[in-house]
Amino acid sequence: MKLRPLADRVIVKRVESETKTASGIYIPDNAAEKPDQGEVLAVGPGKRNDKGEVAALTVKVGDRVLFGKYSGQTVKVDGDELLVMKEDDLFAVVEAK
DSSP states (O other), X not given: OOOOOOTTEEEEEEOOOOSBOTTSOBOOTTTSOOOOEEEEEEEOSOEEOTXXXXXXXXXXXXXXXXXXXXXXXXXXXXXXXXXXXXXXXXXXXXXXX
């Protein structure tokens, strides 16, 4: 199944967080927090402004983004858990060093 987001929505797949701390201690799955980073899988065309023009989104497919722990709507597609959220729910794009 393919999803095509509408308006200013994006589809994000959570990036799994580390299961080991810097000191080498392993964190069990049930104690780990939900990751707050993900990879953008699809973006909508953009939101219409007051003039009726479509304002393109600033994120693109493949970007790694930060978002709130409880942001977006969770959907399951082909066994994968994905998030559908508005671009406004994203905090930042993670840039590679």
